[in-house]
Amino acid sequence: MMDYQHQLKIQAYLDGELSGPEAKEVSDWLTGQPDAAALMTELRQTGEALTGFEEGLKLPESREFFWSKVSRGIQIQENRARADAQAAPVGWLIRFRRFLMPAAGVAVISLLALVVTRETGGGPSNPAVETSLADGGGVVYHDFSAGATFVWLSYPPDSDSSEEDDAGSLDQ
């Protein structure tokens, strides 16, 4: 049984990859090894059979032109990477900016929301109004045009002192 190295040697011999002395050494060795000679014959026949089926691949352009395009592409990419590296700020600045962008956005939104809430009174001038009156005859009236809400009570707060002072039943 032939080992793997000898098989490789035979293949290299067939492909003409061995130097003169090595080729002669393999040639001599093959004469005394019928198994090796058989393998070489098989490999040669297989190679010849496959060669007949190979399709020639032809480039639409010359070899030199093709490789010059590849070279130019690599050069452009290298130049671009170098320019980006020079233009880019240092790493911590990039990280800081990544943090700042959402932070600034949140801050602006918060500021606007707070300003709107504080200055305009929270959107609609009269949002949900809850009223409860202990006085059954009480009425609540909203005059939106005047920005006034009236809570009118039939209950006089100080009726017992009203006889003394019409206006100032509440007056002290």
Added chain:
Amino acid sequence: MITSRLLSKTTVLAWFLLAAFAGGGAVRLCAAEDLKFQVQLVWATDDLKPPAGKDYKPVDPKLKSQLRALKWKNYFEVKRIDFSVPAGSTKKIAISEKCELDVRDLTGSNVEVVLFGKGKEVARVKQALPKGEILVPGGNAPNETAWLAVLKRIE
């Protein structure tokens, strides 16, 4: 190249300033500030003058305009009280010997106002009270007059 570097630094600086400004503004606005209110005790009447011996002054034209939904021709200011309510808390104001207003700051510009008469709760109103608007508990008084407690937010 230099320009792009400069622009990049400028952009970062602009973001930083914007964040600092906005953050600062938000913190300032978030800070708990007292809310300032004013309550005016008003006498509503068709008479041209206040009662004899009383030097009540007519209310300012703006307030009179806001009271246009009411039927009376003249409104005289009996008393005015300025007060502040710490954010999120409650303040009780005596507007007369037997009448009190309880003003509570809710979120935003919302307030809860409770009117007490002789120590008993008479009315409770929860609504927005932004600057410029008024909340007016009131009622009829003898001789076709009325009393009003005009509550407004000053700041």
